[in-house]
Amino acid sequence: MTLKERFGLDRFLLGERTVDGQPLVLNQRRIFILPTQRGLGFVFLIVILMLIAFVYNNNLAYMLAFLLGSVFFITILHTYKSLAGLTVQPGQSTAVFAGDSAAFKLIIANPTAVERQHLQLSLKTTSSFHLNAHNKAHISLPEHTHTRGWHTIGTVTLSSRYPLGLFRAWSPIRFNTKVLVYPKPVSQHIPFPETGVSQGLQGSFKKGGDEFYGLQDYQAGDPIRQVYWKAYAKGLGLFSKQYGNENTAEIWLDFNHAPGHSLEERLSYVCRWVIDAEQAGLRYGFILPGLRLEPSNGQAHYRQCLEALAVF
Numbered sequence: 001m002t003l004k005e006r007f008g009l010d011r012f013l014l015g016e017r018t019v020d021g022q023p024l025v026l027n028q029r030r031i032f033i034l035p036t037q038r039g040l041g042f043v044f045l046i047v048i049l050m051l052i053a054f055v056y057n058n059n060l061a062y063m064l065a066f067l068l069g070s071v072f073f074i075t076i077l078h079t080y081k082s083l084a085g086l087t088v089q090p091g092q093s094t095a096v097f098a099g100d101s102a103a104f105k106l107i108i109a110n111p112t113a114v115e116r117q118h119l120q121l122s123l124k125t126t127s128s129f130h131l132n133a134h135n136k137a138h139i140s141l142p143e144h145t146h147t148r149g150w151h152t153i154g155t156v157t158l159s160s161r162y163p164l165g166l167f168r169a170w171s172p173i174r175f176n177t178k179v180l181v182y183p184k185p186v187s188q189h190i191p192f193p194e195t196g197v198s199q200g201l202q203g204s205f206k207k208g209g210d211e212f213y214g215l216q217d218y219q220a221g222d223p224i225r226q227v228y229w230k231a232y233a234k235g236l237g238l239f240s241k242q243y244g245n246e247n248t249a250e251i252w253l254d255f256n257h258a259p260g261h262s263l264e265e266r267l268s269y270v271c272r273w274v275i276d277a278e279q280a281g282l283r284y285g286f287i288l289p290g291l292r293l294e295p296s297n298g299q300a301h302y303r304q305c306l307e308a309l310a311v312f
Helices: 009-013 037-056 059-081 229-233 263-279 299-311
Strands: 032-035 087-090 101-110 116-122 126-131 135-144 149-152 155-160 167-174 178-182 211-217 239-244 250-254 283-288 291-296
Touching: 032 037, 032 059, 037 059, 059 167, 101 116, 101 126, 101 155, 101 178, 126 135, 149 299, 178 299, 250 263, 250 291, 263 283, 263 299, 283 299, 291 299
Parallel strands: 250 283
Antiparallel strands: 032 167, 087 101, 101 135, 116 126, 116 155, 149 178, 155 167, 211 239, 283 291
């Protein structure tokens, strides 16, 4: 490491970027320490005692000042040791929908025989914990998401003020951990696209079956038991639930047939179709510009569709 890198301000604030998935060991190169406000007050007290001892030539005042000075300097070592030797490793983070909180997970291990107390892990929020000897902690740091796509964890700070709060030792950590954020689905259930139902496949839906396949605008004569009252109670309009035979429950979800005036709005509608089709147990094909997935269902197909929407 060059002198410029060693004393660069980014190293103290952002930390050094680490290799993906590799445990990070905290040592003297990664741990920084400075006095806290309480520590500066402690220094001021020692200076006052030294002045009193000098003015009045009081040996007891000298002894007290030197005793407190010894405590001050010994605390530096104990505060440093509260972090030294810990290992930090990123955990598996789960994909979320835009608007939800993404949980970045970290695994902090204490391989030594010394208990570590009053530890804090900070991102947007701060989590406090302690580690027993030869133990690990799994910490989740929430961060609110607003847009779809890949979100990185940023700089995480592990810190401690143990034992007296006179010093703060901290280590800024940057992992290349990312979490995928899917588009935010529209809140209301919407009918599947009419042109997307069984295009060239195994026939069309037949009313009167037992399998739910979507919603459509309420038409006069639709059975009252099929009215989707939850949407009506929320002021979203009057819809009726549609059912078909299981052997024909196969549809295409095409981005080009999605309503909406902007890209994000149309992606939100397609996202709602994917969720509803999966929950209804349908086989659904998926079409985006430049991507076509054959009809299927299950978690693997579901995630593949949502991931395509997230990075589109």
